[in-house]
Amino acid sequence: MNPNDSFRTRAIHVGNEVDPTTGAMIPPVHFASTFQQPAAGEWGTFDYSRSGNPTRSQMQTTLASLEGGVGSLAFSSGMAAIHCVTMMLKTGDHVVAGCDLYGGAYRLLHKVCNRSGVEVTLVDMTDASAVADAMTENTKLVWAETIGNPRMSIPNLRQLADVVHAKGALIGVDNTFGTPVLIRPLEHGIDIVMHSATKYLGGHSDCLGGTLAVADQNLLDELYFLQNATGAVLDPLTCFLVSRGMKTLDLRVRAQSETALSLAKWLEAHPRVSNVLYPGLESHPQHRLATECFEGVYGAMLTFELDDTIERTAAACGATRLFRLAVSLGAVESLIEQPATMSHASYDATDRARFGITDGLIRLSVGLESYDDLQADLEQAIG
Numbered sequence: 001m002n003p004n005d006s007f008r009t010r011a012i013h014v015g016n017e018v019d020p021t022t023g024a025m026i027p028p029v030h031f032a033s034t035f036q037q038p039a040a041g042e043w044g045t046f047d048y049s050r051s052g053n054p055t056r057s058q059m060q061t062t063l064a065s066l067e068g069g070v071g072s073l074a075f076s077s078g079m080a081a082i083h084c085v086t087m088m089l090k091t092g093d094h095v096v097a098g099c100d101l102y103g104g105a106y107r108l109l110h111k112v113c114n115r116s117g118v119e120v121t122l123v124d125m126t127d128a129s130a131v132a133d134a135m136t137e138n139t140k141l142v143w144a145e146t147i148g149n150p151r152m153s154i155p156n157l158r159q160l161a162d163v164v165h166a167k168g169a170l171i172g173v174d175n176t177f178g179t180p181v182l183i184r185p186l187e188h189g190i191d192i193v194m195h196s197a198t199k200y201l202g203g204h205s206d207c208l209g210g211t212l213a214v215a216d217q218n219l220l221d222e223l224y225f226l227q228n229a230t231g232a233v234l235d236p237l238t239c240f241l242v243s244r245g246m247k248t249l250d251l252r253v254r255a256q257s258e259t260a261l262s263l264a265k266w267l268e269a270h271p272r273v274s275n276v277l278y279p280g281l282e283s284h285p286q287h288r289l290a291t292e293c294f295e296g297v298y299g300a301m302l303t304f305e306l307d308d309t310i311e312r313t314a315a316a317c318g319a320t321r322l323f324r325l326a327v328s329l330g331a332v333e334s335l336i337e338q339p340a341t342m343s344h345a346s347y348d349a350t351d352r353a354r355f356g357i358t359d360g361l362i363r364l365s366v367g368l369e370s371y372d373d374l375q376a377d378l379e380q381a382i383g
């Protein structure tokens, strides 16, 4: 490939070379679990599908190109990818994580990693000096989200990377909401970028997967070792689906983001809505940073707040026709959910209150339907 090829061109061509034996435009999906070896004790490029699979390699090559890494790894889910990162930790280590964090990551850190004596402190990632203050000599990992979940906070990645590296730790970020269309964290000095490929990379609510991409070969080798040793790899058919999804990633994210911006503006003026959290609005606390760091679009996730009870908010979420009531996000179908009872139900009640996951909060994943239909649907649901 030409190194100057654009993001959109690389999404289609890198890793998707024409099959040399048949000329097939789409590389075949390799379902083989095992591969013939040249001789006993000699290894070919592939030997066993947990350790490596041609279809997985192709998908990993595409994603590494889109995130600008030396390589990437594909996992059976986003949580398996985050878990792999935490497997680098040992008893006594400390993690600083964002307080605007996906509920599953919160649960992994507080209810699984704690079992092996790893300690966790949650901090506002938009405040790099608070992150520095929270770090101890045992802090080995800082974990943030490029766009926080569900309050849409946006950390300054370059500042965070500098602070974390000055103290000798690693920093990983979950770029599921952002996608490499908006931001490529490795370019900002971040060590590990993670995705729930279930979301925008796949893009069609039909597969579950996770990825890690890194800029450093030694780190890639270590994560590969842990993945191969524990086994949570992505199966070939799902790799194919994610590869196919990535070809239209740029197009989808840009179109969905434009609709999200229009909906955010409309919601901001709605009398029943007390607050709209969307990086494209001037009222968003990190709007300027998002404008500087994102590639001209602000993403297709948006959160808004009704000044209402948990029950009436749940009823509003259940009253939409096109926005389907479901967790997950990032697909062509629009989804609606109530973080307090759904995506963030695994938070302790005190942490939910502390971190602004209020009863009236509603999160939207804006899909590819037309703006007019989505706006009318929300109007009739929230009245």
Ligand SMILES: Cc1ncc(COP(=O)(O)O)c(C=O)c1O
Pocket (backbone or CB within 6 Å): 077, 078, 079, 080, 102, 104, 149, 174, 176, 177, 195, 196, 197, 198, 208, 209, 210, 328, 329
């Ligand atoms: C931001 C974010 N990160 C990670 C995950 C976990 O990914 P998966 O469900 O693929 O395990 C999710 C799932 O909703 C998510 O929204």
